[in-house]
Amino acid sequence: MVAAGGKLSFAAVINYPPNINYLRQPVTWTVQEANGGSITSNGEYTAPDKPGVYHVQVQREDFPVLIALATVKVESGAATVFTPYLHVETKSVTVKAGSQYFFSASINYPPDIFFIRQPVSWSLVEVNAGSMDILGRYTAPDKAGVYHVKAQRDDFPEIFQIMEVIVN
Structure with missing residues (x-):
């Protein structure tokens, strides 16, 4: 086009x-x-x-x-340019050791592109920071500390956000 x-x-x-x-x-x-x-x-x-x-x-x-x-x-008119985004509302969260927190992300989709699941991957930045599943469910470790969760677009991997998790 x-x-x-x-x-x-x-x-x-x-x-x-x-x-x-x-x-x-x-x-x-x-x-x-x-x-x-x-x-x-x-x-x-x-x-x-x-x-x-x-x-x-x-x-x-x-x-x-x-x-x-x-x-x-x-x-007719100017061709629209698709600008992908990723937004995670929670930038910092405090949780108890061993508890869970559900992160969620909002993204926009390219025109006429459809996905079976939202193309966002969740991961932990630090080793021993707990666990993370494919849907954004974070389980805190038993050890208190400050950790980080990363949300990254699968279709535009250069777009990501890092959130702080304070475990007490």
Whole structure:
């Protein structure tokens, strides 16, 4: 998907016959529909100003029967950019030794993506900090101290939060 008048970059991955080297990749890019936008010889597509569904074709020049097709949906207005987040309301909690606490996280989902379970993993930062299950249930150790629980998105692992647990 791309906004009307927006740009996309396409790339073709091809194999080469043994002992043959090309000065440039032997492919030709075209847009199938008239007024469906334009594409350069390097695969840089510029969408038309009119919303619709268009098709970009790449064809090997050395083996012309090999063709690949990509469908491009051009939307009016700016294309929405998905920004993932992870939010855990509890930043710090105090619990008794050996007791349990249930953490929960809220996240947003990419458009048209569905999961069987929420893609969040729970873990403990310190060794001997108790135990944690897949649903966010924390069981404190018998030893008092300050420990940390980590919530991390499985689909965007660079997004995580660390919460403090004070065991007394």
